[in-house]
Amino acid sequence: MTLNRPDVFGSISLMFWSIVIVVCIKYLGFITRADNDGEGGILALAHLTRSSLREGSRRYALVMILGVIGASLFYGDSLLTPSISVLSAVEGIEVAIPSLSHVVLELGVLIIVGLFVVQRHGTEKVGKSFGPIMIVWFVTLAAMGLTHIAEDPSILAALSPHYGMLFIAEHPFIAFVASGAIVLVITGTEALYADMGHLGRPAIATAWFGLVFPALTLNYLGQGAMILNHPETVSNPFFKMAPDWGQIPLVLLSTMATVIASQAVISGVYSVSRQAERLGYLPRLTVRQTSAHTGGQIYVPAVNWLVFAGVLALMLTFGESSRLATAYGVAVTATFILTTVLFCVYASSALGWKPWQVLLAGGLFGVIELAFFAANVTKVFHGGWLPILVALLLSTVMLTWQRGVVLVTARRTKLEGPLTEYLSSDAVVNVKRIPGSAVFLHPSKQTVPLALRENVHFNQVLHNNVVIVTTRSLNVPHVDDSERVTIDHLASEYDRITHVQLDYGFSDHQDVPAGLKVAAERHGVELDIENATYFISRITLRISDRPGMARWRKGIVRGLAQNAARPSDYFHLPIDRTVLMGAEVNF
Structure with a gap:
């Protein structure tokens, strides 16, 4: 196809209106308003949608x-985005200084390596250093564009949607193939939604409409x-927009900008991982809060280094951004479609939208996203299989863990038995009491901590003061000590066996010894904190x-459980006074 004005206008029109719609x-008009306690991402949307449906229905599951x-597709995208973004920016050296291409x-x-190493400092600190760079980056993009628009102001007409429609009508096959490349202008959108917990919707919307767009x-x-x-600049139009003296600075600036874009994806992965943990699709993760004010700003070491290993492997395997580009787009466009489907269900069940409103929104977004997906499916046999494989593996792992937790919990509950009934039994009432204080960590006050049951059964003793502790996370930055503790004397007020619930905000360290000190000093719980x-x-x-799950899936559950974060570290327990009481659960 000969390069001509209508075709250029049509391509720009398709890019512009893809971003608009x-x-x-x-996303900014509808999807980001569907947040789960400030958190975004497709898992948050799925949880919100499920909450509005009748439990037990087909749609509920x-x-x-x-x-x-x-979420699994987003993980696949999180491996590709840093790889292709950084390589494509650094490859600008080949234009500015060809001798350094090697x-x-x-x-x-x-x-x-540098990007993933600095993640432990947190989004807030990293963002403060990246923020000014991004402002310079987008101002530079605008200035470069304005310079060439001034040479040919008629290009502004390309913003009209009719040029895009004419391009599709006159060149349907070329437009279809081009969609595989046009989708690159919107590939970071799901990360924008997933990063809501880190940045907040108002900040995202202000930055987007005020500067980025x-x-x-x-x-x-x-x-x-x-x-x-x-026309000779068509081979690499972006870097050739700059004058010769500005190409090296542009390469450096674009490299920094793509690193920051990769940061957005990495931060989104942290958020999705924590959501998966909270919803029961991943085991307990070591999550470090990196901001005293924003609950979504977190660092997840295990996820960080797993993603790093995947990104590094991709870069070393593919070597060039052009080869990585063949794997890009499938995961993103599939996630777009799933997000649209979930939002339509949510709008119908929770927001009270009428059927015609759901069909209008779903039809508008769905047709565009299906076209993008179809154009990218052609890449499956040329690298597009990679994010699909990652999504398949992760979906299997997450659904297996969720099912495994159900089976293990059922078996564990049966072994533990009702707490109040056990505390009233002869096994506890007549057991020998020994000096000291014992603290048993347990998820609830409904069943017996296995460590408590094993201690009574094998050692035939019980400490004079027994405290069963349950921690709970609330969606507030901090919980004051005056509101942290809830006391329940369980079977009897006089048996010195007490249940203590400790509430924490998302910025609070779940320091159980410190919480128990508050319980002892302010609520009269009998407990020797220093020697407990x-x-x-x-x-x-x-x-x-046992039925319920294939043996290979049970192997996955056991492997994940063995590598979950250690409770002693998570709850800040003194290692020299922490006892692990083992118990077996067959499932």
């Missing part, structure tokens, strides 16, 4: 499966004007022939 209208699949991969690897639009228009007036012994029920899972 998918990013501005769908299906929405969470769709959410898990969408070090592109090495530079990209060094940048990725105008700058991108001006730059795309400027590229179009330059290509029309200088902490008991943790350590469950060893044994794979059996």
Whole structure:
């Protein structure tokens, strides 16, 4: 196809209106308003949607499966985005300084290593250093675009949607194939939604409409004007927008910008991982709060290094951004579709939308996203299988863990038995009491901590003061000590066996000894804090022939359980006074 004005106008029109419909209208207009206690992402949307449906219905179970699949696809995208973004930016050296083209991969690897190493400092600190760079980046994009728009102001007409429709009508096959590339202008949108907990919707919307969207639009228009007036620049229009003296600074700036774009995806992965943990699709993770004011700003070490390993492997395997590009787009577009489906169900069941409203929104977004997905499906056999494989593996792991938790909990509950009934039994009433204080950590006050049951059964003793502790996380930054503790004397007020519930905010460290000190000083709980012994029920899972799950899936559950975060570290227990009481659960 010969390069001509209608075709350039049509391509820019498709890019512009794709951003308007998918990013501005769908995500910022509707999707980001569906948050789960401030958290975004497809799992948050699935949880909200499920909460509005009748428990036990087909849709009730299906929405969470769709959410898990969408989250798994997002994980696949999180491996590709840093890889292709950093490599494509560093490859600008080949334009500015061709003699350095042989070090592109090495530079990209060094940048990725640095990016993942600084994650432990948290989004807030990283963001403070990245923020000014991004402002310079988008101002530069706008300035470059305006320079070339000034040469040919007629390019502004490309914002009209009719040019895009004419391009599709006159070149349907070329438009279809081009959709596989046009989708790249909206690929970071799901990360924008997943990052809501880190940044908040108002900040995202303000930055997008006040700076990012105008700058991108001006730059795309400027590229179009330059290509029309200088057709020889079509091979690499972005870097050739800058004058010769500005190409090296532009390479450096674009590299920093793509690193920051990768940061957004990584932060989104942290949020999705914590949501998966809270919803029961992943085991307990070590999560470090990195902001005293924003609950969504977290760092998850295990996830950080797993993603790092995946990104590094991709970069070393593919070597070039052009080869990675063949794997890009499938996961993103599939996630778009799943998000649209879930939102339509949510709008119908929770927001009270009428059927025609649901059909209108679903039809508008769905047709566009299905077209993008169909164009990217052609890449499956050329690398697109990679994110699909990652999503398949992660979906299997997450759904297996969720099912395994149900089976193990049922077996554990049966072994533990009702707490109040046990405390009233002869086994406890007549047991020998020994000096000291014992603290048993347990998820609830409904059943007996296995460590407590094992201690009584094998040692035939019980400490004079026994405290059963349950911790609860609330969606507030901090819980004051005056509101932290809830006391229940359980079977008797005089048996010195007490249940203590400790409430924590998302910025509070779940320091159980400190919480028990508050319980003793302000609520009169009989407890020797300085010498108390902490008991943790350590469950060893044994794979059996019991029905409910295939043996290979049970193996996954056992492996994940063995690698979950250690309770002693998570709850800040003194290691020299912490006792693990083992028990086996066959499932």
